[in-house]
Amino acid sequence: MSIDARDELRIRTKKIDFEERKKEQRAARRRYWFIRIGIGIVSFSLVSFILWALIFSPWFKIRSQAVRISGVNKWVSVTTIEKYTNPLIDRSLITILESQLEQQLDNIPGIAAAKVTKEYPHGLIVKLTEETPTALLYTEDKKNYVPVDSQARRLRTVKQAEVGIPIINVPTVKSGLRNETVQQSIKVLAALDKDLRSHITSTEAKTQDSITTVLDSGYTVVWGNASSMSTKQKIVTAIIAQLQAEGTATGTIDVSAPSRPIVK
Numbered sequence: 036m037s038i039d040a041r042d043e044l045r046i047r048t049k050k051i052d053f054e055e056r057k058k059e060q061r062a063a064r065r066r067y068w069f070i071r072i073g074i075g076i077v078s079f080s081l082v083s084f085i086l087w088a089l090i091f092s093p094w095f096k097i098r099s100q101a102v103r104i105s106g107v108n109k110w111v112s113v114t115t116i117e118k119y120t121n122p123l124i125d126r127s128l129i130t131i132l133e134s135q136l137e138q139q140l141d142n143i144p145g146i147a148a149a150k151v152t153k154e155y156p157h158g159l160i161v162k163l164t165e166e167t168p169t170a171l172l173y174t175e176d177k178k179n180y181v182p183v184d185s186q187a188r189r190l191r192t193v194k195q196a197e198v199g200i201p202i203i204n205v206p207t208v209k210s211g212l213r214n215e216t217v218q219q220s221i222k223v224l225a226a227l228d229k230d231l232r233s234h235i236t237s238t239e240a241k242t243q244d245s246i247t248t249v250l251d252s253g254y255t256v257v258w259g260n261a262s263s264m265s266t267k268q269k270i271v272t273a274i275i276a277q278l279q280a281e282g283t284a285t286g287t288i289d290v291s292a293p294s295r296p297i298v299k
Contacts, residue, residue, distance in 0.1 A: 090127045097131070098157040099124045106163030110145035110182055110190040120161060128153050136161075144188035169225045170238065171202045172211050181208045185225035187218060199233035201248065219243040219260055226264035231272070244291070250275075253284050259291025266293045274298060 102120050107113050119139050123131060133151040140149035140163065147166035154160055168182030168190055182190040182200065189208065196202060201224055205211025212218070220238050223246045227235075235248045246258045256271055258264070267290040274288050274296065289297040 090130060095128045095156050096125050097123050097128055097159055101154065101158035102161070103158070104161045104163070106161075106165060108145070108165040109193065110165065110168060111143060111163070112191060115143060115191075116140065116161065116163070120159065123159065128155060128157065128159070131159070144184045144186075145182075145190045167229065168197075168200050169232070170221055171196060171200050172205045172208055172217075173202050174205060174208055174211070176207050183212070183221060185221070187212055187221050201232065201235040201238050203238045216240045216243045216246075220246050222261035223258050223264065224248075226261060227268060231268065253286075254278070255287045257287065257289040257291050263293050270296050 099121075102124070104113060104116050104120065107116060119136065123136075131153065133153065136151045137149045140146055140151070140161070145166055145168070146163055148164040150162045152160040152162075166184060169185045171180040171182050171193075173180055173196075180193050180196055180202070182193065182197075184190065189212075203211070203217060203220055205214070205217060217240075220240055224232055224235070224238065234250045234252060236251050237249045238246065239249075240246045244260045246260060248256050248258065250256065252275070254275060258267060270290050270293055271288055278284075278286055278298070287297075287299040289299070
């Protein structure tokens with residue numbers, strides 16, 4: 036075989052090998068993309084199934100009979116709480132944010148604190164801590180009692196007074212809550228500790244700077260307005276202790292000017 040013939044054969048052999056290599060590469064690329072697409076389809080299907088199972092399936096849906104509410108009282112009805120829990124029924128428990136629901140319930144007048152716990156697979160536990168009303172507004176028009184919290188928000192109306200909750204007389208609830216003197220009285224009562232407030236039988240005021248309370252022990256306290264209440268309360272507590280030690284069961288304690296308290 037001549038040199039030219041050998042060169043021509045070598046060229047043909049290389050050309051044939053090159054074409055075969057290209058075919059192998061194309062086949063490899065096709066296999067690669069088939070595998071990638073297959074993995075993608077399987078992954079998408081798996082994620083879709085998980086999302087459906089967690090959010091849309093009946094496996095984790097909240098059931099009405101599995102919602103348990105405790106801690107409601109005469110000031111807050113179960114119906115009021117259910118306005119927040121009923122819209123959650125048939126929703127996935129996974130999607131519920133306990134902190135969000137707790138914040139909503141905390142904002143209800145009469146609720147001091149709310150604790151929400153999920154109980155898988157279908158339950159929701161709501162535990163409430165009641166807030167004793169700051170005052171009872173006795174309405175002269177309807178002859179009933181409207182409890183209000185420290186922010187002067189209305190609670191559930193009752194027909195009888197409650198021992199340990201101060202009473203403020205008002206012509207009507209609407210006019211009372213608009214009255215600055217009543218607003219200042221509520222602020223004074225809200226600033227007192229629970230124990231002292233529970234001994235107040237009534238609250239009176241001619242002006243917003245002459246808030247006066249009567250204690251069940253027989254003492255009358257003139258607070259003035261709601262300023263410096265921490266200091267005023269300490270002074271009143273000390274004076275009452277001194278009067279009781281002296282055997283004085285009645286008297287008026289004026290701390291409207293806390294730097295110059297007056298005892299009559």
